[in-house]
Every structure is written in C-alpha cells, then in structure tokens.
Amino acid sequence: MSSSTDDRAAIWTLRGAVALTCVAVAARMLMYGGPVLSWLWLNVGWSEQAALRLEHGAAFGLMVCAPLLCWRKAWPAAALVSGWLLFATVAETATGTWHSELTPGALAARWLAPVALIALSMNKERPAEWLLRIGIAGTFLCHGLEAVFHNPQFIDYLIRGGELLAGTRVEETVATTVLTAIGVLDIAVALAILVPKRLRAVAFWMALWGFLTAAARVLYMGWGNWPEALMRVTNGAVPLTLLLLWSRPKPAEAEHETPE
Amino acid sequence: MKRLNSHRAALIVTAIAVSAAVLIGALTAPPGLGAADRNPDGSYVGTRVEGTTPAQWRLIWEEDPAHAATVSWTTAEQPKKSTLVYDSEARQGDVTKYRFHADATVGQYTDDEVRTWYNHAEISGLKASTTYWFVMVSDGAASREFHFVTGPEGDADFKLLYGGDSRSDRDARRTMNRRMRALLEEDPEILALAHGGDYVANGEEMEDWDEWLTDHELTVTADGRMLPVIPGRGNHEAGGPLYDQIFNTPGKKGGNFYRTLIGEQFLLVTLNSNISAGGDQADFLETILKDNSGVRWQCANYHRPAYPAVKSPGSALEHWVPLFEKYNLDVAFESDGHTLKRTCPIRAGKKADDGVVYIGEGGLGVKQRTPKDDRWYFEGGVTASTLHVQKLTVTKSMLTVESITDAGKVYDTFETKPRKR
Ligand SMILES: [Fe+2]
Numbered sequence: 121m122s123s124s125t126d127d128r129a130a131i132w133t134l135r136g137a138v139a140l141t142c143v144a145v146a147a148r149m150l151m152y153g154g155p156v157l158s159w160l161w162l163n164v165g166w167s168e169q170a171a172l173r174l175e176h177g178a179a180f181g182l183m184v185c186a187p188l189l190c191w192r193k194a195w196p197a198a199a200l201v202s203g204w205l206l207f208a209t210v211a212e213t214a215t216g217t218w219h220s221e222l223t224p225g226a227l228a229a230r231w232l233a234p235v236a237l238i239a240l241s242m243n244k245e246r247p248a249e250w251l252l253r254i255g256i257a258g259t260f261l262c263h264g265l266e267a268v269f270h271n272p273q274f275i276d277y278l279i280r281g282g283e284l285l286a287g288t289r290v291e292e293t294v295a296t297t298v299l300t301a302i303g304v305l306d307i308a309v310a311l312a313i314l315v316p317k318r319l320r321a322v323a324f325w326m327a328l329w330g331f332l333t334a335a336a337r338v339l340y341m342g343w344g345n346w347p348e349a350l351m352r353v354t355n356g357a358v359p360l361t362l363l364l365l366w367s368r369p370k371p372a373e374a375e376h377e378t379p380e
Numbered sequence: 381m382k383r384l385n386s387h388r389a390a391l392i393v394t395a396i397a398v399s400a401a402v403l404i405g406a407l408t409a410p411p412g413l414g415a416a417d418r419n420p421d422g423s424y425v426g427t428r429v430e431g432t433t434p435a436q437w438r439l440i441w442e443e444d445p446a447h448a449a450t451v452s453w454t455t456a457e458q459p460k461k462s463t464l465v466y467d468s469e470a471r472q473g474d475v476t477k478y479r480f481h482a483d484a485t486v487g488q489y490t491d492d493e494v495r496t497w498y499n500h501a502e503i504s505g506l507k508a509s510t511t512y513w514f515v516m517v518s519d520g521a522a523s524r525e526f527h528f529v530t531g532p533e534g535d536a537d538f539k540l541l542y543g544g545d546s547r548s549d550r551d552a553r554r555t556m557n558r559r560m561r562a563l564l565e566e567d568p569e570i571l572a573l574a575h576g577g578d579y580v581a582n583g584e585e586m587e588d589w590d591e592w593l594t595d596h597e598l599t600v601t602a603d604g605r606m607l608p609v610i611p612g613r614g615n616h617e618a619g620g621p622l623y624d625q626i627f628n629t630p631g632k633k634g635g636n637f638y639r640t641l642i643g644e645q646f647l648l649v650t651l652n653s654n655i656s657a658g659g660d661q662a663d664f665l666e667t668i669l670k671d672n673s674g675v676r677w678q679c680a681n682y683h684r685p686a687y688p689a690v691k692s693p694g695s696a697l698e699h700w701v702p703l704f705e706k707y708n709l710d711v712a713f714e715s716d717g718h719t720l721k722r723t724c725p726i727r728a729g730k731k732a733d734d735g736v737v738y739i740g741e742g743g744l745g746v747k748q749r750t751p752k753d754d755r756w757y758f759e760g761g762v763t764a765s766t767l768h769v770q771k772l773t774v775t776k777s778m779l780t781v782e783s784i785t786d787a788g789k790v791y792d793t794f795e796t797k798p799r800k801r
Pocket of ligand 1: 578614615616683715716717
C-alpha cells in the first residue's frame with residue numbers, strides 16, 4: 121500500500137469518527153439534554169431557557185460542523201468541535217457523581233480527536249500521532265480505573281452481555297471479577313500505547329475493544345440508544361487511525377522497530 | 381498569497397455556516413420555565429447544633445415499621461451516653477417517667493470540616509398502630525417531647541408520602557418540607573415519607589447534609605409529630621459513608637436495598653440505582669416479588685427512572701421492568717428528573733391497560749425542569765414542571781396516588797384497583 125493511501129485512510133477514519141461524534145452529541149443534547157444544560161442551570165444559576173438555547177445552538181452548530189470537517193481547510197470547524205466537547209467534558213465533571221474526577225481522562229479520545237484531525241490536516245503527523253496516543257491512553261486508563269472500582273453500569277453490561285450472547289446468567293460476583301481483569305488490561309494497554317514505539321498489536325486491540333464497548337450501549341438497551349454508542353466511536357476510531365498511520369514504515373523509524 | 385486567500389475563505393465560510401446554525405438552534409429551543417417559585421421566608425435556622433443538645437432529628441423506617449424504628453439525631457460534641465426514652469403515653473418531656481429506653485450508637489460523621497456526631501437509637505418490640513412519645517437525651521441534654529405512629533398490622537388502610545430530589549435549592553426544600561408538615565397536620569392518617577434519593581447536591585459533604593438535616597426538622601408538626609423516612613439512595617449520595625451514617629445503613633451496607641411491609645397488604649421495595657441493577661439486586665427483587673405475590677398492593681421506589689420524563693433511561697429498564705411486569709407491580713416510584721410525571725400503564729415497551737405505571741421524578745426541593753411530554757409513554761399520562769410530593773391512599777379496594785404541588789394543589793390523581801397476581 122502506498123503511504124499516501126494509508127494517510128488518506130487514516131485522515132478519513134478520523135474525520136468520519138469526529139463527524140459521527142458531532143451528530144451523536146448533538147442528537148443526545150436534543151433528545152435528553154446534555155451536561156452543559158445541567159451545569160449552567162443548576163450549578164451556575166443560568167435560567168433553564170438560556171441554558172437550553174445554548175445547548176440547542178451548539179447542537180445545530182455541531183451538525184453543521186460535521187460535513188465541514190471533510191474540507192481540509194475548514195480546520196476552525198474542528199477547533200470549534202473540540203472546544204465544545206471539552207466544555208461539555210468540564211460540565212460533566214462538575215455535575216457527575218460517580219468518580220467524576222476520571223471524566224476528563226475518560227473522554228480524552230473524544231475531545232482530543234478533532235485536535236489531532238487539525239494536526240493531520242496540516243500534515244503535522246508527529247504531533248497528531250501523539251495527540252491520538254494521549255487521547256486513547258487517557259480513555260483506556262480512566263475506563264480501566266472505573267472498571268477496577270467496579271462501575272455498576274459496567275457490571276450490568278457484563279450481566280446483560282452474558283444473557284444476550286451466551287444465554288447464561290452471569291452472577292454479580294463473577295461479573296465483578298471479570299471487570300477487575302478487564303480494568304487491569306485496559307490500564308496495561310493505556311500505558312503500552314504511550315511507549316514511543318509503534319505497537320500495532322496494542323493499537324489493534326484498543327480499536328477492537330473501543331468499537332465493541334461502544335456498540336455494547338446498543339446491545340444493552342436497543343437501537344434507540346444509538347447516540348450513546350456513536351458518541352464513543354472515537355474510542356475505536358482513534359486507535360484505528362494510529363494503526364493506519366503505522367501501516368507503512370517510516371524510513372527513519374523502521375530501523376528501530378521491533379518486528380511483531 | 382492564493383493559499384492564504386483560500387484559507388481565509390474557508391475561515392469565513394466556516395464562521396458564517398456555524399454561526400447561522402447556532403443562531404437557528406438557539407432560537408428554536410423549546411421554552412424553559414426558569415427558576416421554580418422561591419419561598420420568601422428563609423428565616424428558619426433550626427435547632428442549633430451545640431454541645432450535646434440533640435438536633436437534626438429524624439426517624440427511620442426499614443423493614444418492619446409496625447414493630448421497629450430508628451430515632452437518630454446529631455450532637456456537636458461526642459456524648460458519653462445517648463439514650464432514647466419512650467412510652468406509649470405522653471410524659472410531657474419528664475425523662476424520668478418514660479417506661480422504656482434504648483441506648484444509642486454514637487459515631488462521628490466522616491467529614492474534614494463538620495465534626496459533628498450521629499446518635500442512632502434502634503427501638504423494637506413496638507405495638508402496631510400505636511403512638512409513641514419520646515425524648516432524645518445526650519449527656520443530660522434533652523430534646524422536647526416528640527411522637528410518631530407505628531405502622532399497622534393486618535389488612536389496614538393508611539396513607540403515605542413519596543418524594544425525591546430535595547437537593548440544590550434550599551428555599552424550595554423548605555417550602556416542600558413545610559408542605560409535608562401541613563399535609564401531616566391536616567391528615568393524621570399519613571404514616572411516613574418514602575424518599576426517592578438525591579437529598580443533597582454532594583452526599584460526600586457533611587456541610588450539605590447539615591443543611592438538609594436542619595431543614596428536615598421543618599417536617600415535624602406543631603404538636604411534635606415526626607414523619608418517619610423510608611430512605612432510598614440517589615446518585616448524588618452514591619459514594620461515601622455519610623448516607624449510612626445519616627440513615628443508620630438502611631438495607632445492607634453497600635447495598636441499601638430492602639423491602640418494607642406496611643400492614644400485611646402493602647409492599648414497598650426500595651432499590652438502589654447506584655449499584656448493579658442486574659446482579660444480586662435483581663435476584664433480591666425477584667425473590668421478594670415472588671414471596672409476596674399474595675400481597676394486594678406492590679410498589680417500588682428507586683432513583684433513576686426506567687421511563688424518564690427528561691433524561692435517558694437507567695438500568696432499571698433492562699433489569700427491573702421485566703420483573704415488575706412479570707409480577708404485576710402496581711406503581712414504580714422514580715425520581716432524578718426534577719419534574720412531575722405519571723406515565724400510562726406500560727407492558728413490554730408499549731401502552732397496555734394491564735401495565736405498570738411510573739410516577740414521580742423528584743420535586744422535593746430542586747429547580748424543576750421542562751419535561752419532554754412528547755414521549756410515547758406520556759400519552760394518557762401527565763407531566764408538569766412543578767415542585768411536588770405524592771400522597772398515596774391505601775384502602776382495600778383502591779390505591780390512589782395524588783400529586784400535590786408546593787402550593788398544596790392536587791395536580792394529578794391516579795387510581796388503581798387490586799390486580800390479579
Ligand atoms: Fe439524581
């Protein structure tokens with residue numbers, strides 16, 4: 121495969137993922153209201169109407185940004201998307217209740233993906249690669265910690281998964297033990313992706329697991345829950361972008377690479 | 381130069397497109413209702429927490445309200461001895477005259493700044509449907525005389541309050557506490573309040589609980605009748621040890637789910653939506669509903685809704701709703717949304733005459749949201765953005781749930797007859 125083809129595949133993967141994130145985040149805000157509404161209204165003291173107007177405006181803005189992301193020069197659209205996603209992350213941290221200190225890290229792949237997209241659009245591949253590595257490392261590390269702390273939602277995913285996929289009732293104690301193992305593995309791959317080597321197997325696993333856990337939201341509660349799944353598409357797409365970027369050896373780096 | 385111009389053009393197009401979209405979105409946002417009514421009277425300061433004077437009292441019901449209860453209070457200093465003296469006759473606060481007494485367990489609330497102490501006196505062996513008069517005593521410092529009525533035995537008629545979300549708006553919380561006191565004063569058949577959780581904004585801060593506990597004193601009637609609380613745990617007090625220290629660990633530690641039988645024909649299952657819904661808790665729910673299938677009225681209380689009026693559904697939808705439907709639950713009480721709702725009867729994700737009805741969403745002291753009344757399950761149901769509390773009237777032939785606003789107006793009435801199980 122030629123290097124330009126891989127680059128194109130990588131940038132389009134990331135573009136697609138960020139665009140889908142925009143649509144999902146917008147849909148979620150319009151359907152259920154987002155964390156910014158809760159934060160501005162209940163914590164900051166805005167009127168409900170003003171906070172609603174801001175979220176609706178942002179939802180429409182995100183939906184316009186989605187197609188604009190396909191245009192290489194429209195990087196301000198990606199900057200706006202990242203800005204909003206970061207703002208929403210801060211609001212979620214402020215209003216969240218279960219280990220909310222982990223939220224900025226857990227959502228790092230989401231809000232850093234558009235920044236990496238800007239870097240890739242400007243042919244700054246090295247910074248883009250590190251933004252992607254840091255983003256997905258944050259997401260896996262914090263989700264891993266949540267798993268080790270036994271996030272009850274994750275326990276229910278495992279129990280429901282057992283019923284749907286294997287037709288068996290998974291006991292809570294078993295689900296909890298499995299969750300601890302998953303958490304440890306998540307933390308291990310989060311650290312591994314930060315090693316300054318192109319560990320393709322690690323990126324491959326993260327992409328697979330990222331997509332699978334995003335899809336679990338639909339498996340768990342049906343297709344009506346699509347925004348929840350799509351909002352997490354970067355959890356798989358960011359490591360997939362890394363994998364595509366790493367699919368061609370760079371002359372200068374190829375020498376130092378360990379064979380897999 | 382050409383490159384610069386094309387970038388500038390891109391910038392302008394992006395800015396115009398995004399700004400136009402944001403403006404359209406903002407202008408087409410549905411109308412919100414703004415802040416809820418505020419109570420102008422913010423003068424209540426409650427009993428001062430100082431020395432070992434009992435303050436911040438509450439009475440907790442758990443599994444067997446006909447025969448057992450916990451009376452809890454706060455002291456600023458650690459008492460050497462805390463005792464509850466009680467009797468089935470009024471003794472006008474003369475602590476030497478009460479026939480019974482129970483020593484309280486004393487411990488310090490876990491907090492860096494508020495260094496006060498909890499006192500829990502567990503009493504049991506009580507007579508059903510009986511008024512008990514009591515005084516809290518810590519190292520000689522005594523409270524005034526209070527009283528409460530124990531739960532009934534047998535097939536009895538009675539009334540109960542339900543409400544959730546008393547966090548974040550102290551004026552509104554005080555208004556609703558005064559409303560509950562007024563309801564209790566005008567209708568002595570009301571026995572207790574089942575709370576759906578989110579008492580405070582941050583359940584790991586004693587400062588927040590301090591205010592809630594002080595405001596809770598407002599639910600006591602003028603003649604000293606205390607309203608027992610059947611507590612459910614919300615997401616705002618999901619973590620930390622304070623919830624158990626406030627309510628004497630209702631249900632098991634780490635679980636906080638349990639069943640309450642009021643009389644022999646009313647079952648209330650309190651669930652915890654902050655822990656796994658599908659694991660041990662689903663097993664517990666199934667066992668309780670199966671074992672009590674002969675009980676006429678069956679209700680559940682938990683925080684995060686299966687059929688929300690504002691937000692997205694919680695795990696209850698996947699793990700508890702099928703059991704509610706299998707065992708024909710009458711009403712599921714839900715909180716968290718900060719709005720008033722009653723759904724149509726629901727079975728298998730559809731409107732059905734023999735379905736389960738979901739009522740509540742939390743209006744005991746938090747700004748009320750605008751409900752999303754276009755959701756399918758509100759066809760034939762009710763939504764409103766108003767502070768509220770539900771009053772349940774339990775008789776042999778009918779279960780009635782009235783939703784009462786902060787102004788005391790009955791906004792909605794739901795009635796259901798006994799169903800076959
Ligand atoms: Fe809540």
